[in-house]
Amino acid sequence: MNTFDVIIIGGGAAGLTAALSASRAGAKALILEAAPRIGRKILASGNGRCNLANSGEIRYEGGAAFAEAVLGQCPVNEMLAFLSSLGLAVCEEAGGRIYPACGQAAAVLDVLRAALERQGVALITDAPVTLLQKEKNGFHVCTPQGDFAAPAAVAAFGGMAGGRLGHDGSPYRLLTGLGHTLRPPRPALTPLIAEKSDVKGLSGLRLPAILTLCDGGGSPAVSAQGEALFTDYGVSGVCAMQLSRRAGEMLRAGQRPVLYLDFSPMLGLAPRLYDRVPAGPPRKNVTSMRAFLRARAHTLPRDALLTGLLPRLLAQRLNGLSLDALADALCAFPVRLTGVKGFENAQVTAGGVPGEEFDPQTLQSRLVPGLFAAGELLDVDGDCGGFNLQFAFASGMLAGKNAANFQEVSP
């Protein structure tokens, strides 16, 4: 049996930082990674640029209080100082989004991998953990590559989002087998599926817009602004994905939510923003839109009103409407939602192991002494903008440091 001080299950953002923190605190650490390579989600994140944190107000939709408590223990400047101490240079962009300065996600993984080697952290890949057992002197961990033991273990096996980059749900059993519970995992930050007829002919259009999700009764629930991307199945793009958690909840509750797109930002009638915005009535810009179209109608023949103003596909769709109906359609273009895309297309997992079952100061289990958890496996899901990686890195740092310092108190 190979014995270590801390065994880390999973070599993603959370597991790698946990291993480095544990090793810095003097522990002999081992990472067991199921896949042939570590850090695959880091490489895929932010379209290959890795939006690794956010310096603004912290924004989590699920497990918000727990996430805030964890990030209170490890604020963004500490997390960035940790990555900087490994050699990573970062830069900040609009909305507080933090990226590697060189613009490449690979740089993040490179510094983590180099630090693992420098610090002598043991790593075994192709080693899915199949059993995590609590014994008298710690944990017994089984993989197809052998069995391992340690007084402390950090679970960092991630969530189900991201298709082949995520898992199939079976690793949750490692924690439920020890008495933890599981909130049903659901895809979040994922594209929206619409009635085919509502998006017909628009696939491929990427348009600056304000998106407002209204519930079954027509009340606005959430809004986000950015570039909406029409697809053959519905609407994608960051601003659409921001609304997917709420849309999924409405659909599961049997409602028939409608997404309204206001193209005022495309036409210069509202600023172009890339963020959440307060939810308001979808038609709030209709007066200025009407005035804008009337002024245009003074100088252009009716059949040329939309030419050069809208992309051809959208103009074809709206052709023939009266000026008022056109203003309505451009301020509140309705798309009836029928679903949200699954884990394959999702960026993060909502649900998971409840944070309340762990101490947010240390990430130690309240049920199993010596067991720590970090990252996406916990029931925490953040907004787009770097919040999910930030939580993974910060919770990994805390879990690793505290696992290294763990000492079982004899009863």
Ligand SMILES: Cc1cc2nc3c(=O)[nH]c(=O)nc-3n(C[C@H](O)[C@H](O)[C@H](O)COP(=O)(O)OP(=O)(O)OC[C@H]3O[C@@H](n4cnc5c(N)ncnc54)[C@H](O)[C@@H]3O)c2cc1C
């Ligand atoms: C396409 C995409 C883009 C994204 N972009 C961003 C972004 O720009 N900014 C942001 O903040 N977030 C982004 N996210 C989300 C973010 O990447 C994740 O929330 C974060 O990486 C989770 O880190 P983690 O360490 O908890 O899990 P993971 O990175 O998933 O790591 C878990 C690891 O555990 C391994 N594992 C699973 N089961 C076992 C087992 N039984 N035994 C051993 N190992 C196991 C897995 O193979 C994996 O390597 C994105 C996600 C996706 C899919």
